[in-house]
Amino acid sequence: MLNHKRRSFLTASAATTLSAAAFGLIGAIPGRSLAMGMSGARDVDILNVALGLEHEAINAYQLGAQSGLLQKPVLDAAVLFQSHHKGHRDALMATIEKLGGRPVAEKPMAEYARALNAGAIKSQEDILNLAVRLELGASNAYLGVIPSFQDANLAKVAARLAADETMHWTALSGVLGRQLPGAPLSFGA
Amino acid sequence: MRRSALALSASAFLIVASAACATAQAADPERGRALYESRCSGCHSIDQDRIGPRHRGVVGRKAGAVAGFEYSPALRASRIVWDAKTLDAWLANPERLIPGQRMNYSVPDGADRAALIAYLEANSGP
Numbered sequence: 001m002l003n004h005k006r007r008s009f010l011t012a013s014a015a016t017t018l019s020a021a022a023f024g025l026i027g028a029i030p031g032r033s034l035a036m037g038m039s040g041a042r043d044v045d046i047l048n049v050a051l052g053l054e055h056e057a058i059n060a061y062q063l064g065a066q067s068g069l070l071q072k073p074v075l076d077a078a079v080l081f082q083s084h085h086k087g088h089r090d091a092l093m094a095t096i097e098k099l100g101g102r103p104v105a106e107k108p109m110a111e112y113a114r115a116l117n118a119g120a121i122k123s124q125e126d127i128l129n130l131a132v133r134l135e136l137g138a139s140n141a142y143l144g145v146i147p148s149f150q151d152a153n154l155a156k157v158a159a160r161l162a163a164d165e166t167m168h169w170t171a172l173s174g175v176l177g178r179q180l181p182g183a184p185l186s187f188g189a
Numbered sequence: 190m191r192r193s194a195l196a197l198s199a200s201a202f203l204i205v206a207s208a209a210c211a212t213a214q215a216a217d218p219e220r221g222r223a224l225y226e227s228r229c230s231g232c233h234s235i236d237q238d239r240i241g242p243r244h245r246g247v248v249g250r251k252a253g254a255v256a257g258f259e260y261s262p263a264l265r266a267s268r269i270v271w272d273a274k275t276l277d278a279w280l281a282n283p284e285r286l287i288p289g290q291r292m293n294y295s296v297p298d299g300a301d302r303a304a305l306i307a308y309l310e311a312n313s314g315p
Binding site: 042045046048049052053056114115116117133134136137138139140141144145147148189 | 226227228229230231232234237238239240261284291292293294295297298301
């Protein structure tokens with residue numbers, strides 16, 4: 001079962017069809033014209049930065065799984081979280097294209113491995129520490145760009161993405177035995 | 190009446206004094222490191238280009254000058270050199286400083302910006 005799941009995870013190709021999440025996101029922008037004005041161009045830029053984050057997150061979980069260091073049930077959680085990030089990627093790509101933009105391309109995995117210093121990973125805990133750092137950064141990045149969106153529907157989408165990343169951060173922090181923040185409003189700002 | 194004026198002056202002094210204390214604490218690079226980890230590390234790291242460019246040596250560097258990083262045309266064309274003042278303006282409102290930039294992430298609190306800049310300055314040596 002473990003091997004089957006891991007094999008499926010490792011061999012999953014980039015989605016060629018849009019996920020239900022992608023259609024849901026597009027549906028949140030009724031009547032959006034393909035013509036892109038100045039404000040639309042800025043929104044597309046923000047969405048492309050978000051897409052870059054999602055590409056990196058997908059590859060980070062892939063690197064973790066390929067390392068062979070993740071054990072159940074952590075591996076199952078990684079599979080689930082990677083699938084969330086793939087859903088985010090599909091939704092963002094569809095929205096960028098709908099707005100008339102060009103989605104930023106995924107880089108080769110070797111580039112993500114270098115950027116994330118994957119060579120230093122020696123244990124499951126190392127992977128979890130990397131993942132928890134990336135999830136926190138992503139959550140705060142999404143929260144931080146909300147005021148910059150011209151389209152309020154896209155701001156809402158960013159908040160929903162931030163909620164997913166925060167869910168991942170919370171679960172991973174629990175596995176690492178970290179305390180939850182003692183103060184309120186610890187995300188964003 | 191005089192007593193109220195004195196009380197008001199004392200309150201004003203306390204506010205000014207605590208603001209000065211807050212600024213001194215905020216410029217602590219160690220606090221800046223923690224802020225960097227939570228706010229910036231989604232896209233940036235000190236030594237590697239990721240979604241955003243690497244930050245080591247940013248203070249004193251011309252904007253858009255990390256070799257190999259794909260900047261927005263707006264940032265590449267800007268003539269800004271990063272120092273405490275330009276970094277503060279950038280973090281406060283990147284679009285106001287360089288219209289057409291792609292970061293679109295701001296740090297509204299001045300004390301947080303000061304701490305982040307202190308951290309970046311501490312990592313701008315050779």
